[in-house]
Amino acid sequence: xxxxxxxxxxxxxxxxxxxxxxxxxxxxxxxxxxxxxxxxxxxxxxxxxxxxxxxxxxxxxxxxxxxxxxxxxxxxxxxxxxxxxxxxxxxxxxxxxxxxxxxxxxxxxxxxxxxxxxxxxxxxxxxxxxxxxxxxxxxxxxxxxxxx
Amino acid sequence: xxxxxxxxxxxxxxxxxxxxxxxxxxxxxxxxxxxxxxxxxxxxxxxxxxxxxxxxxxxxxxxxxxxxxxxxxxxxxxxxxxxxxxxxxxxxxxxxxxxxxxxxxxxxxxxxxxxxxxxxxxxxxxxxxxx
Numbered sequence: 597x598x599x600x601x602x603x604x605x606x607x608x609x610x611x612x613x614x615x616x617x618x619x620x621x622x623x624x625x626x627x628x629x630x631x632x633x634x635x636x637x638x639x640x641x642x643x644x645x646x647x648x649x650x651x652x653x654x655x656x657x658x659x660x661x662x663x664x665x666x667x668x669x670x671x672x673x674x675x676x677x678x679x680x681x682x683x684x685x686x687x688x689x690x691x692x693x694x695x696x697x698x699x700x701x702x703x704x705x706x707x708x709x710x711x712x713x714x715x716x717x718x719x720x721x722x723x724x725x726x727x728x729x730x731x732x733x734x735x736x737x738x739x740x741x742x743x744x
Numbered sequence: 745x746x747x748x749x750x751x752x753x754x755x756x757x758x759x760x761x762x763x764x765x766x767x768x769x770x771x772x773x774x775x776x777x778x779x780x781x782x783x784x785x786x787x788x789x790x791x792x793x794x795x796x797x798x799x800x801x802x803x804x805x806x807x808x809x810x811x812x813x814x815x816x817x818x819x820x821x822x823x824x825x826x827x828x829x830x831x832x833x834x835x836x837x838x839x840x841x842x843x844x845x846x847x848x849x850x851x852x853x854x855x856x857x858x859x860x861x862x863x864x865x866x867x868x869x870x871x872x873x874x875x
Contacts, residue, residue: 614807616844620818620837629808644816651813652832654805655839658798665794667747668762673791676784678753691853692792695846697753699795702842704749706835713831720827 662703670700799846807843814840 617623624630637647662670677693747762757763766787773783802810817833 614844614847615811616848617811617840620811620814620833620840623811623815630812633808633812644812647809648813648816651805651810651836654801655836658801658839661794661798661801665791668766669787670791671747671750671753671756672763672766672784673788674753675756675758676788687853687856691849693753694849694853696788696791696795698842698845698849699798700750700753701845702838705838708749709831709834709838713827716827716831 659706662699667700667703667707670696670703674700802839802843807840807847810836810840810843 615624615627615629625634633647637643674693674696677689677696681690681693748757748760750756758767770780770783770787773786774780814833814836817829817836821829821833
């Protein structure tokens, strides 16, 4: 519990001012948010592994929602909202347009990362010794689509 | 068909092969008697629904926790040198950046919507959508 009130630590982390980072290495483990997080993990008998798994689970769920619409349709919606924002001059419409554009950018970066990963896996498979390569007469194993 | 990557919403080429494909979908709406604006609004509604659902899910994870997960995965990737660890760390970091941009855009919008002299509230469109 927070020393100043009865707010659970997890809620105080959510409600407190956000610290934006430019890279993961910039994270300050001695920052009160991160110290509170360590205390919460210890208190609840959790582990950093669980924390990571839960975060990855949430990311995958969110990406499932985003992936239901093709990238070109996202792009077209962002383009139309951008036009609407310019026509109306309203900050709220500009926010909608910005939110969709930020999402397009996110999806594009995920695609690029996925392509890099696939290319890397193909190169690894090609470089592997023959005895390590999968047998082609076996049934194909269903691929996982986990993004993270 | 390869969707071209664009660097801003205004950079979209409506004559690209990909967008002509979307136009065909819109045309089927027009054939049913709907206007182009109606068809585009329907597309925007669908996008808004999926975007809101995704933000709600990600919004349940505090930013500090997402950042910590990206940090820990980055540390592991550096230690192991394995490509799969590197990609997992990068995918998580992209999500951190995405949420940071959303939060920043929400904060900027709240500030721009406020009458002069009023103090900023902690409620932003992104956090209220995530609640």
